[in-house]
Amino acid sequence: MLQLIPLITGILVSLTAAYLRIGLRLWTAATAVAILGAGLLAGSHWLAILLPLLGFAAITVPLNLPGFRRARISAPLLKIYRKVTPNLSETEQTALEAGTVGFEGQLFSGKPDWSELLGQARPELSVDEKAFLDGPVEQLCSQINEWQISHELADLPEDMWEYLKVNRFFGMIIPKQYGGLQFSALAHSAVLQKIASMSATVASTVAVPNSLGPAELLLHYGTEEQKNYYLPRLADGREVPCFALTGPYAGSDATSLPDYGIVCKGEWEGGNVLGVRLTFDKRYITLAPVATIVGLAFRMLDPENLLGDEEDLGITLALIPRDTDGLEIGRRHFPLNVPFQNGPVRGKDVFVPLSQLIGGPEMAGQGWRMLVECLSVGRAISLPSNATGGACAGVAATGAYARIRKQFGLAIGRFEGVEEALARIGGLTYATTALSRATAAAVDRGEKPAVPSAIAKYHATEWGRQICTDAMDVHGGKGVILGPSNYLGRSWQGVPIMITVEGANIMTRSLMIFGQGAIRCHPYVLEEMQAAALPDYGDRLRKFDDVLFRHIGFGFSNAVRSFVLGLTHSKIGSVPGDAYTRRYYRKLNRYSAALALVADTSMLVLGGKLKFKEKISARLGDVLSYLYIASSMLKRYEDEGRPVSDQPLLAWAFHECTWRMQMALDGVIRNFPNRFVAFKLRALVFPLGRREVPPSDRLGHRVAAIMMAPNEARARLISGAYMTPTENNPIGRMNALLPEVIAAEPIERKFLKAVKTGEVGGLDFEAQIADAEAKGILSSAERKLLEHVRSASFEFISVDDFESEELRAAVKKKEPKSLRSVA
Ligand SMILES: Cc1cc2nc3c(=O)[nH]c(=O)nc-3n(C[C@H](O)[C@H](O)[C@H](O)COP(=O)(O)OP(=O)(O)OC[C@H]3O[C@@H](n4cnc5c(N)ncnc54)[C@H](O)[C@@H]3O)c2cc1C
Helix, strand or coil, X not given: CHHHHHHHHHHHHHHHHHHHCCCHHHHHHHHHHHHHHHHHHHCCCHHHHHHHHHHHHHHHHHXXXXXXXXXXXXXXXXXXXXXXXXXXXXXXXXXXXXXXCCHHHHHCCCCCCHHHHHCCCCCCCCHHHHHHHHHHHHHHHHHCCHHHHHHHHCCCCHHHHHHHHHCCHHHCCCCHHHCCCCCCHHHHHHHHHHHHCCCHHHHHHHHHHHCCCHHHHHHHHCCHHHHHHHHHHHHCCCCCEEEECCCCCCCCCHHHCCCEEEEEEEEECCEEEEEEEEEEEEEEEECHHHCCEEEEEEEEECCCCCXXXXXXXEEEXXXXXXXXXXXXECCCCCCCCCCCCEEEEEEEEEEEEHHHECCCHHHCCCHHHHHHHXXXXXXXXXXXXXXXXXXXXXXXXXXXXXXXXXXXXXXHHHCHHHHHHHHHHHHHHHHHHHHHHHHHHHHHCCCCEHHHHHHHHHHHHHHHHHHHHHHHHHHCHHHHCCCCCCCCHHHHHHHHHHHHCCCCHHHHHHHHHHHHHHHHHCCCHHHHHHXXXXXXXXXXXXXXXXXXXXXXXHHHHHHHHHHHHHHCCCCCCCCCCCCCCHHHHHHHHHHXXXXXXXXXXXXXXXXXXXXXXXXXXXHHHHHHHHHHHHHHHHHHHHHCCCCHHHHHHHHHHHHHHHHHHHHHHHHHHHCCCCHHHHHHHHHHHCCCCCCCCCCCHHHHHHHHHHHCCCCHHHHHHCCCCCCCCCCCCHHHHHHHHHHHHHHHHHHHHHHXXXXXXXXXXXXXXXXXXXXXXXXXXXXXXXXXXXXXHHHHHHHHHCCCCCCHHHHCCCCCCCCCHHHHHHC
């Protein structure tokens, strides 16, 4: 044993150095000194010192000799690397170059620097933004009658359109100099959340002009003339925009669009000018039926070389005024009973001058880059905010309903089965609101959060769907029967819309989150690819060698960190936070190391094939997503002053995230094509097996309790929703009644007990309550409160009924156009 001391000490010091991620030279020196020192101190035989030293030197000396290392190790590896690494398509290259890397880069590092996250300023609304939320947005919400919009008008009422325009709801992202509101992303998100808590139709209508479309594109790429003309008109609603990219043949694969524009001369406003003659067929275009200006993506062709040598200029963006000859616009699609304006846009030989290209002729062919560069900002806000607003309303509605609705003599929320659904609603809403806030804050810091925006879009909408389904289940028949008193059914119907738009979710998860994340957020992969592509061999080898060996050290460190943190079940390491959250930071450290290790191994073993192994890539994306979401929750907890009352919500959502992270990693390893590598990975990632568990029933009970009574944590959770108890807002009114419902509960229990034991007689409630008062079982005040709560609650458990004629569509039906054309 004595003779093994130098070897064992050397291994331990080497692993510790890797865990701490110190540089190659220091690692070499520390390990050599440790072997020598331990051997001398322990009095080991000289051979027991020399042999480990020689073995160690055989490995490390070549690594520490740059010339030798480059020629003998890096040069052959560079050759292989260039052979196996797939060339990126232009589209992929554009996607990678667009956007910035924020804290998500730390999560990919295996050793996150938490000070980067916690040092970010707490997101705050300005005085003007608060005033807008408390003024025009409150006023708008008080006017929203969702049944009228979704069933009677299939549109917003005229005066609501006008109100939105006059109050510049369509100009939230437009600077004040052009007459817009110039809101922060946080305010933009808060406005959408509040509206979405009342109506998905109104929220979608407001979201689109503020998302990726003419205004955003003009702001970044428009000519001065275009900005000066269009932005003031877009800000005050004189122009209603839409943006048309998708068509029957180009959906998820938007770059394959067949729509084209031929450069030619044509008539425009009385003159003969150079322009493009456009032929296109677009569908699903939000706001198209009412749009006055259509943003269009098409492929620009110049067969007569009127602009230069190139014949296929590539994807280009143009603005087409509604009254342009040949533009066919106005018919509507009907997206799942959520009747925001959406429809096809078609055109044949529609001529527009080059001045209508966004950015003018200089930006011809730059359309895809323009779209991708702007995509992340809109995607970080519109759908995550809409989903969050719906989730907040889901908490407020379902928590209150579960307390008001009684069955078997108890509020239904008291039953464990219902409690389970309530806990999911509360926990996932906590996570969703934190996520939505994090991505909005990233935009406000000037980031273009390409990866977080995909995470936010996917998870907020998927969790929105889960929350809506749970809310429906808790409401039973009340959720199913449509009518003015149903505040859930339409949202539930419309949830798949959010899943589809701005990139359908299956592709977002399988291709975007990790596909982009792995290359963008990884500390070395992009640098390696760029190094391997350098034109000069000497530069290429030097740079590649440098990045490669930093990458190898990184991989080794992650393997050690993953193993050690797994072995200690994330119990070690210095982290920020309080007594409650320190263990959470440690867990995230562990899974960050595990993600970095498994992601690196996947890229190394699968190479270019990883792109097609979508199930592996999606699961790795899940791990990155849950790390990001969990970090956002910790930041939220810190920003809000570590409120103790939020801890059950944080804990539920955190356990859910870590459990899902574990299952995603397990899924990757279980399905990893190379079984030998999978075996090794399992040992490093799960040395003690899978120890994470989903949130416990006890925790779920605490979350459900928060949801069913007014309290500080609940108020914070639903703060994004419109809660004023107006006539059109049953959720607000139900919540206003909640304190009285709770105050009446002990009285009701006393009363029901007396009825059950026969102390109180009478055939119905009225007779029984009168008897209870007469017999002194209830005081007159108690009787009054019970009667009041019973009659006030009746509205919330009631559903609507209709005459048959009322349910028939009032207009004479026409066949849908697509079917007519087939016939
Ligand atoms: C209500 C509504 C509003 C919209 N508004 C607009 C708008 O204003 N402007 C606009 O231009 N577009 C708009 N869209 C279009 C929207 O962006 C597309 O629907 C979306 O891009 C998906 O295209 P698709 O529906 O043709 O699905 P498809 O492309 O046919 O995809 C079908 C399924 O296959 C999956 N899939 C496809 N490729 C892959 C892959 N490589 N890996 C894994 N899964 C894959 C998708 O995720 C999806 O689940 C809207 C759509 C809807 C429904």
